[in-house]
Amino acid sequence: MSELLQVQHLTGGYSIGRPVLHDVTFDVRPGEMVGLIGLNGAGKSTTMKHILGLMEPHKGKVQLGGSTVAEATEAYRASLAYVPESPLLYDALTVREHLVWTATAYGVPRDVFEQRVEQLAAIFHMEQHLDKAAQHLSKGMKQKTMLMGAFAVRPPLYIIDEPFLGLDPLGIRSLLRYMSSVKEDGAALLVSSHILSTIEHYCDRFVLLHQGRVISSGTVEEMQAQFTAQRGVPAEARIEELFYAWVGTDEHAEGALGGGVKWES
Template sequence: MTLVVDHLTGGYGRLPVIKDESFTVQNGETVGLIGLNGAGKSTTIKHIIGLLQPQQGQIKLDDIDLKQDITAYRSQIAYVPELPVLYPELTLKEHLELTMMAYNLDEQATWQQAHQLLQTFRLDDKLNWFPINFSKGMKQKVMIVCAFITQAKLFIVDEPFTGLDPLAVQDLLDLVQAKKQAGAAVLMSTHILANAEQSADRFILLNHGQVRAQGTLPQIKEQFGAQDDNLNDLYLRMSKEA
């Protein structure tokens, strides 16, 4: 399933924050969304998941238009936000059960997958814990597990490495790789450029709410005229432009 963002302009109220953005995220690939603070990454993601309505342009998953069928559109998406959003009155087990109900998942099969992920992220003995008992990194792991037990066609991961220890970072990168190999599309926004360079197939560089460059790393180097630069160098070049 391919995400198509076509000439997207939007923001908050009448103020456009992102302007005429066009890009795709295809099945079986990871795309890194890169930009300075205020470049429009979070605003772009909020439009893609349907929290903000476009002022102009179109967002589609294959033939499913966000505006025309938001329920069918959202059922294909799993989202890991930058800041964990958990219900204080629900245990970890109940969060997983709620996710299974929301996505209409087969409980027996999904629990098998959930237990594997809980072991991977060292949460398997904490099913009866409430969010108040979790550290920031543990809350982020809960969000990751809830998202990745789904059969979503598009995974949107916003600054996923915040608060994660190095082992959990590698576990997440392995999980993203597995979903990509299974045919899912992954859009990942991050400031940790070494991880992005390691895991992403293509990149979208945002600057002042517009796509400054996009493509593979060699293609972006060519667009900047900087063949010897790595992703961090290109990011610094863009910051100087800003």
């Protein structure tokens, strides 16, 4: 299976000479969900901004479909949809108007769009709220509006940052089921979340960031084998236990790099 998204030796951040990310490398393939995990400040959002083309790498590159954003700007941006951690909506626009605006930007045909909106509104229990202005929506409804916009355009890649914030249990279940369905249809998903016990059952692989470096990546089984060999973690440990074992203290993080780097907390 060829990679859709390739992050290759990415070093970057907000200031030249003071990178947030250090030689970050991973990929996301069609038909899989990859969990990007780490503590607050680990570099997850900065990584996503580089993937979105909002930041230029100091070193390395990000390719989507074999091209960087500079090489094929329009095709690159049309190949992904992004759902941020905090919903970004216009107060005066209704849910439906937001969805129409998004679909128009991506060139989705009207009849296809209307069918998708009807389906998504039912899945996320938003049928009665499509014509409400954003200023009258709850936080959870705003999050659902962002998610519906992303899913309505059906890009090859979804980048979703903390998707469960503000959602009730029913909304979380609906979201997880729908993410699984688009993955089965061949889409790729890069999902960042602190709710490790939930995404463990849905992600195919994980990328563990700490202080801007990838300290482990792979399936749960591959990470279990690595952590058992290097840290003495029980072989049956789940992703949440593996996470704590490696980033719970500076000593764990330092050990991941062979003891050659001292990280500040």
